[in-house]
Amino acid sequence: MSLEKLSANKSFGGWHKQYRHYSQSLNCDMRFAIYLPPQASNGAKVAVLYWLSGLTCSDENFMQKAGAQRIAAELGVAIVAADTSPRGEDVANDEGYDLGQGAGFYVNATQAPWNRHYRMYDYIVKELPDLIEATFPVSNKRAISGHSMGGHGALTIAMLNPERYRSMSAFSPIANPVNCPWGVKAFTAYLGEDKTAWLKHDASELMSKASKFVPALIDQGQGDDFLVEQLKPETLTAAAKQSGYPITLNLQQGYDHSYYFIASFIESHLRFHATHLNK
Amino acid sequence: MSLEKLSANKSFGGWHKQYRHYSQSLNCDMRFAIYLPPQASNGAKVAVLYWLSGLTCSDENFMQKAGAQRIAAELGVAIVAADTSPRGEDVANDEGYDLGQGAGFYVNATQAPWNRHYRMYDYIVKELPDLIEATFPVSNKRAISGHSMGGHGALTIAMLNPERYRSMSAFSPIANPVNCPWGVKAFTAYLGEDKTAWLKHDASELMSKASKFVPALIDQGQGDDFLVEQLKPETLTAAAKQSGYPITLNLQQGYDHSYYFIASFIESHLRFHATHLNK
Numbered sequence: 181m182s183l184e185k186l187s188a189n190k191s192f193g194g195w196h197k198q199y200r201h202y203s204q205s206l207n208c209d210m211r212f213a214i215y216l217p218p219q220a221s222n223g224a225k226v227a228v229l230y231w232l233s234g235l236t237c238s239d240e241n242f243m244q245k246a247g248a249q250r251i252a253a254e255l256g257v258a259i260v261a262a263d264t265s266p267r268g269e270d271v272a273n274d275e276g277y278d279l280g281q282g283a284g285f286y287v288n289a290t291q292a293p294w295n296r297h298y299r300m301y302d303y304i305v306k307e308l309p310d311l312i313e314a315t316f317p318v319s320n321k322r323a324i325s326g327h328s329m330g331g332h333g334a335l336t337i338a339m340l341n342p343e344r345y346r347s348m349s350a351f352s353p354i355a356n357p358v359n360c361p362w363g364v365k366a367f368t369a370y371l372g373e374d375k376t377a378w379l380k381h382d383a384s385e386l387m388s389k390a391s392k393f394v395p396a397l398i399d400q401g402q403g404d405d406f407l408v409e410q411l412k413p414e415t416l417t418a419a420a421k422q423s424g425y426p427i428t429l430n431l432q433q434g435y436d437h438s439y440y441f442i443a444s445f446i447e448s449h450l451r452f453h454a455t456h457l458n459k
Numbered sequence: 460m461s462l463e464k465l466s467a468n469k470s471f472g473g474w475h476k477q478y479r480h481y482s483q484s485l486n487c488d489m490r491f492a493i494y495l496p497p498q499a500s501n502g503a504k505v506a507v508l509y510w511l512s513g514l515t516c517s518d519e520n521f522m523q524k525a526g527a528q529r530i531a532a533e534l535g536v537a538i539v540a541a542d543t544s545p546r547g548e549d550v551a552n553d554e555g556y557d558l559g560q561g562a563g564f565y566v567n568a569t570q571a572p573w574n575r576h577y578r579m580y581d582y583i584v585k586e587l588p589d590l591i592e593a594t595f596p597v598s599n600k601r602a603i604s605g606h607s608m609g610g611h612g613a614l615t616i617a618m619l620n621p622e623r624y625r626s627m628s629a630f631s632p633i634a635n636p637v638n639c640p641w642g643v644k645a646f647t648a649y650l651g652e653d654k655t656a657w658l659k660h661d662a663s664e665l666m667s668k669a670s671k672f673v674p675a676l677i678d679q680g681q682g683d684d685f686l687v688e689q690l691k692p693e694t695l696t697a698a699a700k701q702s703g704y705p706i707t708l709n710l711q712q713g714y715d716h717s718y719y720f721i722a723s724f725i726e727s728h729l730r731f732h733a734t735h736l737n738k
Contacts, residue, residue, distance in 0.1 A: 189719035190682065196719055247526035247722065403469065440468035440475055443526065 183315060186211065192253035193218040196243055201311065205302040206266040212308065213239040214316060215249050219256035225319040227457035228312060229450070231261045232304065232326030232333040236282045238263050245439035248446050255454040258318050262308055264329065266297035278362050279369055286333030287381050289370035298370060305337055305344070323453040325349040327442055332357055335383040335396070342392040347456035349397040349449045351442050352404055356384040356415035388419035396427040397452045399445045401435030462594060465490065471532035472497040475522055480590065484581040485545040491587065492518040494528050498535035499596045506600035506736035507591060508729070510540045511583065511609030514641070515561045517542050524718035527725050534733040537597050541587060543608070545576035557641050558648055565612030566660050568649035577649055584616055584623070602732040604628040606721055611636055614662040614675070621671040626735035628676040628728045630721050631683055635663040635694035667698035675706040676731045678724045680714030
């Protein structure tokens with residue numbers, strides 16, 4: 181596994197760095213960013229929050245706009261921001277912003293032409309953490325969070341792998357993708373017409389049937405343009421009630437789908453994760 | 460004066476908004492952004508920090524990347540982020556990133572073709588604050604800050620108008636533009652070959668001869684790629700010594716020229732300004 185460092189910026193006493201590497205899961209070069217807090221320079225192994233971004237994003241949006249480094253530096257937690265799909269000229273794509281490059285939906289595609297590269301589930305669950313834990317001064321204490329498509333990814337990946345994550349959180353997650361236009365379009369393309377294959381990647385479906393509980397925090401803006409048609413947080417509330425899943429879901433008056441919303445509440449998410457990571 | 464609202468995002472209990480308006484000084488449409496803290500919704504008039512960005516930036520870079528809203532919301536200070544030059548197809552431009560659109564250098568151009576639109580000094584000193592104070596629930600208590608070219612702008616504008624600003628600060632300012640490549644190129648184009656016209660817009664020159672002192676805070680990264688050739692903070696230190704100007708200039712080990720640096724230290728700048736604004 182060779183890693184190429186692309187950039188490094190000192191930030192709140194720690195370091196933000198971007199790397200490129202060849203991904204076996206995705207069969208292409210990938211970029212990721214890591215924020216290493218000051219504590220990671222002192223020989224200690226720090227816990228890691230994995231961040232999954234939303235449609236059209238790369239590793240850069242969260243690192244540049246969320247203002248998370250200040251709190252990560254205080255808490256001694258590293259943050260890894262992944263890209264949102266395989267990338268490159270040889271990688272299948274679509275004209276829409278909500279399918280193909282920038283829109284991997286954190287699943288393993290089974291349908292052509294997507295199945296050659298689009299294995300974001302394997303990349304996020306196994307390949308990327310293996311690489312991070314083999315390379316940087318971090319422990320295998322993991323938390324996972326994300327926004328919108330990445331909120332869907334964070335919740336589903338944590339619920340499918342409860343032994344691998346101490347906590348999960350989401351901003352404005354696509355809570356019930358099997359019943360919204362973004363999810364139906366992406367799952368039809370990546371997973372095929374048979375909807376039984378979709379249910380494994382639906383946060384509300386997983387939550388309604390869960391028996392192992394990963395501590396969960398969700399924030400959703402009530403001024404979000406995608407709230408009613410795409411995000412449907414009420415399905416998560418109903419699912420949690422069905423299984424007795426202990427979730428905290430905050431509806432925030434007036435906030436929209438942007439990073440201004442994420443920045444306003446990222447501190448509470450980081451403190452929530454740190455509580456579970458540092459147990 | 461007609462204002463067109465372009466966007467609004469709730470942020471830390473307040474509102475980030477972008478507007479377009481026709482500028483008389485610049486003879487073209489301009490965009491700016493304002494952050495109104497929660498205190499501005501309660502009938503109170505809040506003080507304003509004016510932010511001037513660096514080369515290639517618009518009103519968006521600072522608002523999206525600096526993480527300033529959290530502290531502005533706590534302190535009850537509004538922030539106005541201006542654009543860095545006149546804009547539009549009819550506005551003179553240059554192929555370089557360091558002249559023309561995105562590179563107004565906060566001066567009034569006297570040379571063709573620039574003198575038709577490039578009057579950023581008048582726009583920042585008078586027209587924009589007049590518009591802001593006539594439109595929003597803000598007071599005429601003003602502070603000014605900026606980065607790189609905008610740090611040069613903030614320091615020179617405050618020192619030329621000490622009665623208009625309670626405090627000034629800068630990140631990585633171009634401290635002595637008459638003696639660095641960025642400054643010489645821009646001042647030659649905008650102000651002509653006669654260097655006596657340049658001195659009015661050189662922070663070190665103004666500081667060395669000042670008799671009225673605006674409280675001043677400056678941060679400079681020691682890992683900044685532009686430090687030696689373009690920024691020259693040592694000229695400010697020498698100038699301050701000459702006139703007895705009380706400045707605080709912090710050299711920050713390892714930090715570069717990016718917004719990761721600004722974000723790391725913006726809190727101390729906002730607290731510094733609030734101390735003087737709330738006197």
